[in-house]
Amino acid sequence: MSALITVEELRALGERPVLIDVTWNLAGPPGKEAYDAGHIPGAYFVDLDTELAGPPGPGRHPLPAATTVTAALRRAGVGPSTPVVVYDAANSMAAARAWWIFRYFGVRDVRVLDGGLAAWQAAGGEVTTEVPAAGNGSFIATAGHIPMLDADGAAEVAAAGVLLDARAPERFAGEVEPMDPVAGHIPRAVNAPTTANVDETGHFLLPDELRERFEKLGVDGSTQVGVYCGSGVTAAHEALALEITGISSAVYIGSWSEWITDPSRPIAIGR
Template sequence: MRHTGGMKPLISADDLRARLEGGEQVTVLDVRYRMGGPCGPGAYAEGHVPSAAYVDLDADLAAPPGGTQGGRHPLPDPARFAAAMRRCAVSAHRPVVVYDDWQGLAAGRCWWLLRHHGHPDVRLLDGGWAAWVAAGGSIETQAPEPGPGDFHAGPGPGDEVVTAEELGRVGVLIDARAPARYRGEEEPVDAVAGHVPGAVNVPTSLNLTEDGCFRDVEDLREVYAEVGAVPGADVAVYCGSGVTAVHDIIALELLGVRARLYPGSWSEWSARATSGSP
């Protein structure tokens, strides 16, 4: 992961509230989404952080499903992604805060894409929507009419992603899915159950406290050190479709550990396995 000026990946609800109430220009993006859960636009219409624009994960943050070439949520075309961000008033000179109501598992994809394509100041709201409400943040129901942004997506450095062909050469390959899926005991979505050979399991749930916020750095350091994910190690992360894996990447960034993303993740790997693709 490219570090942009030492920018921390998280912002607290209290900090965001103080900035918005103080008149600071912050672009807020609502990325509420949940696989098999309630519809994001509906939750957004019922109430959202003031000035927040809604971002559709499937339409704006992913390309159409690619099967053996990209899995269920391939990375979006950079130009299409940038156009979606400009529609939401994202500009390179203005900080961005992203949030959801799914422990950051969806909003993390937006955080990663903006960072990957060169935005210098983007953070995930720690604790998401629940933290905002608990902090007494104002709630709006009307969608804003943001002016157009000026964000243009850079090509993205190749060393932030890893391909299926490269996985066998990764020093520490982390599977961010739930333990039962990692162990192959269940697979509710993809073609077959199991995990990529050699992968270790650090489920995203281990990143969080009971209130849905990220754990202290020392606690996280202990979790990841157990699998060898320490500063200087060659680390890559995958999940089911390349979305929730970013949650582990954010936790690792808090520790100063650079981690790459396997975008196709298990959905691509398992599709390749069943199709006989090399």
């Protein structure tokens, strides 16, 4: 089953899955404001900063506690076998974080709505400001259902496999750093800006196009692949793009914002 679902496929389902809106903007305003202004009917809001991440330190978006994920999914009415579809405004950057977190904590059937709310509206889908009543789900989150990297693991993948850095080229090169106090990248990492995985409408490129892109970066399915970014959000988007091509990867969830908290870890500059 694909990690993505189209608007047409979602509409064709006989029984609609639980819909979760994770609209989020790194620079603000808060995603809840956008959700309140209009969302897909029946969708529940889950906050990326407080429910898909733990309190900052080390790293800006560390793993949330299993109890936090349990509470969020139960509020949305999710049980052990409930299918879930997550979406955001358009490009799936935040939705991919939810996709990854939910899989890591044991959700068996979770997909991302390709193109997000923008695609839904472009296809004539209605939006509402009505908030659904809290559900009474029975899901219990448990950690470790998919691979995850720590700092040492990321360094090992960079040395023996392919470690993709999902940030913009200028951040990778250390030319600018708007979010973290130290600029640069993990030595031997390969820059693969995840913004290039989607088109101008926020839809993911076709699998063959993504496969060709990753092959040019050294990802051919023959070696371990890891991904990281600034704080573990867009890294999940890169992992989702890889999943679409059939390639599994491990996310360094602490990412650059955690890497730099240990001054003994090496830093590379340049492209």
